[in-house]
Amino acid sequence: LYGDLQYRYIDYRVNGIDNDLRDITQGYSYNFLNPKLGISADMTTASKLYLSLAVANREPNRSAIIDAHPERPSPVHETLYDVESGYKFRSSKLFLDANLFYMYYRNQLVLTGKINDVGDPVMENVPKSYRAGIELSLGWKILNNLSWNTNATLSRKIIKDIVSYTDNWDEWPKQIIDTIGNTEIAFSPSAIFSSILDYEIIKDLHLALYSKYVGKQFIDNTGSDERSLDPYLVNDILISYSLFPKFMKEVAFSLKFNNIFNVKYESNAWVYRYYYDGSYSTLDGYYPQAGIHIMGSITLKF
DSSP: OEEEEEEEEEEEEEOSBOTTSOBOOEEEEEEEEEEEEEEEEESSSSEEEEEEEEEEEEOOOHHHHHTSOTTSOOOOOEEEEEEEEEEEEEOSSEEEEEEEEEEEEEEEEEEEEEEOTTSOEEEEEEEEEEEEEEEEEEEEEEETTEEEEEEEEEEEEEEEEEEEEEEEGGGTTOEEEEEEEEEEOTTOOSEEEEEEEEEEEETTEEEEEEEEEEOOEESSTTOOGGGEEOOEEEEEEEEEEEEOOTTSSEEEEEEEEESTTOOOOEEEEEEEEEEETTEEEEEEEEEEOOSSEEEEEEEEEO
16 A cells, blocks of 8 residues: 655745736646556566555646636636546566546646636646546567567547637627537547567677557547648667777677668648638647657767
8 A cells, every 4th residue: 555645835926017008917826636546466476466556736837817807807827637547567578557547636727718818828727637548668688699678559639518719800800609519639640550569680789670659639629620630650770889898897889770561641730710701710730740860969978
């Protein structure tokens, strides 16, 4: 059995005038108790089961407080209730971790489409949201000079009963309010996989294949396929060699060939949605990643 209890006190004091000449002088105090309780049981010398329960609180960040609309309630702190249960196995050739998690949020701060006076997104509290899924890790020493490590996360991240706001350019500064219902949290892919296959050619000379898959993710909290990033799979090859001279701890050389199949993909994006002349339109931008590229390094350890 194990447990801990954390107490946090936060005192915010803001003084001054915003760029729109609005007085933003305000103050907040937070008192948080963050408990954690768990149990771990050895099933055999190589395996164990565990269960943990935790509560965590977090204050709104500076921008959420300053950007809050003066005619609406100020942002409140977030509370997370986390339940996790899992299994661990260790042997000389194999390790396995499996972790189930359910994370329930009260008043999570998310993007809803609102913006501040200079066009930056404003985060607002949503009453209920959650993240739930399974995390898997596997390591296998296939041969003395060949090993494979992989992990995967499969999950759902849902905001319940979210309300979305869209700027109405025909009746500015009025906004169109849509009750969407349940939707997936932005930039939270439901599937992530990674793999490292490492082969030691000779002592301290390694050839490794790195693979990573990221599933579809939405770039706003409306759950629209029109505003999402496509899944992508990227593979890299790393060649590394280490020397251990007497006058220093280590000299390491590496050469990495990134995105060896020249996959065209974007890993991030932004979007601004508005209503104009009787129809919806968007302004958006995407961050394309490099095709095939090579990086080399020398690391000295004294």
